[in-house]
Amino acid sequence: MSDKVAIIGVGQSAFVRGYPGSIRELAYEGFKEAMQGAKLEVKDIDASIIASAPEYDRQRSPAGVVAEYLGLIPQPTCYIETVCSSSSTGVLMAYSMIKAGLYDTVAVVGFQKMSEISSMEVQERMGRGADIQWESPFGTMMPAYYAMYARAYMGAHGLTLDDLAKVRVKAATYGQINEKAVYRKPVALEDFVPDPDNRMAGPVASPLRVGDCCANADGSSCIIVASEERAKAVCEKPVWILGLGAASEAVNMAGRPDLTRGLRAGIEAGKKAYEMAGVGPKDIDIAEVHDCFTIAEIMAYENLGFAKNGEGKELIRAKETYKEGGIPVNVDGGLLSKGHPIGATGGSQMRTIVLQLRGEAGPMQVKDPEVGLIHNIGGVGLYGNVTILGR
């Protein structure tokens, strides 16, 4: 049985609008980068885990179709889903399978072709994103739920619209230098001044504006997880999985504790991951957090212990989460600029941290990080995964 478990390969496709191919071809792109980077052949992979959000797929049970195209048959494969956190859940499962001694090398392939269905179909699914029995009949949408957290934060903690815009400006700073990002344009605070010409300032669900919402994209990611023995044999720079935390939350807003404290699933997952890794928030050199909306990044600062409850806004005001700051966060553009292809997102976040720990993040590289954290949320805090990685 493997004592430690490593990530030995990472890959992702470019995140794009309207990928001109099928889901299996999209999945292949992230897989190819990971396999070539790790200098592996398909026979080296003992099992695969395929992750996406099925409401965007036409293909039923996509795992088999994707695994076949990747050349991963007759090895076992299965499908894992926790909406936006599917691929980090996949890594949790891969870790468990390796620790159990069943397999030595497992590929976790996340993908989402959001353009697979029409915009009408997307709009229809948006209305069923939460509790369809008790909340969807009122006309709910993802931005509306996060907007309610934002409003609660503004009331309780003095968070301002300007603070939210600053999160978007930071994301765009790094989206511009990430060649895989879907949104590569700069964003300035002035873009949020209410004006019909300012698209970013357009209202979506008050207080959130267009610029507060992440960019939809098609994309894929791949994380190759391996036992200690396999990692040491085949990988020059293995990155070790130090801590894994996962949690769940009431789907209903009515079932949530205090909105002014952020997402409980994120808090609980963080606690477990820190405990397992034997580290605390101060030990984290770089983090990727689930910024599906600007407010989500502010809540994540607090829920992960980078700031006290109510003080997350101070980090963005002081630019502490920029590349040069005390705790760099989402210096790859985040979901806001890099894009959010649901099933691929967690793997993409992990890829960023692995590249950073290996010193291979190019223009996005922060100085010599040793411990990195990934915070990946499914739904409106319905599922939370926190993963801590180290060199």
Add this chain to the structure above:
Amino acid sequence: MAKPEEDTRFSKFGTVSFTALTKTNDFIDYLEGGKVEGTKCKQCGAVFFPPRADCYQCFSSDMEWFEVAGAGKLLSYTKLEYAPIGFEDDLPYTLALVDYGAYKVFGRLSSNMPEEEITIGMAVAPHVVKLPKGHISYEFTKA
């Protein structure tokens, strides 16, 4: 009272209902009687909103209904400028979360409430509203 074989009362709930069959169908009858009701477990006393037919604490399915009456405290709200399919004609509309201490209630704020009068912490109370096509729902107004 004889019920139809398939009891689809819940398909009337809200602008668009996505659920037809549920053991909490009586919720609709209470709405039609002008009341918003939650459930309480007769065995262990646990209080549920939204209503549940089954208790996860003591595994009893012996529930009684209670009325969500009077004022609660507005915890948060959001005004939507975009809507999912089927809700376009309602735009713009405001969603809200209201605290009653032992439970919370999610729903809409009345469109009669001017936005400048809405403040977090204000007292609001639920009222049943009849919707087109025989649908029924509830919304909150200033208490």
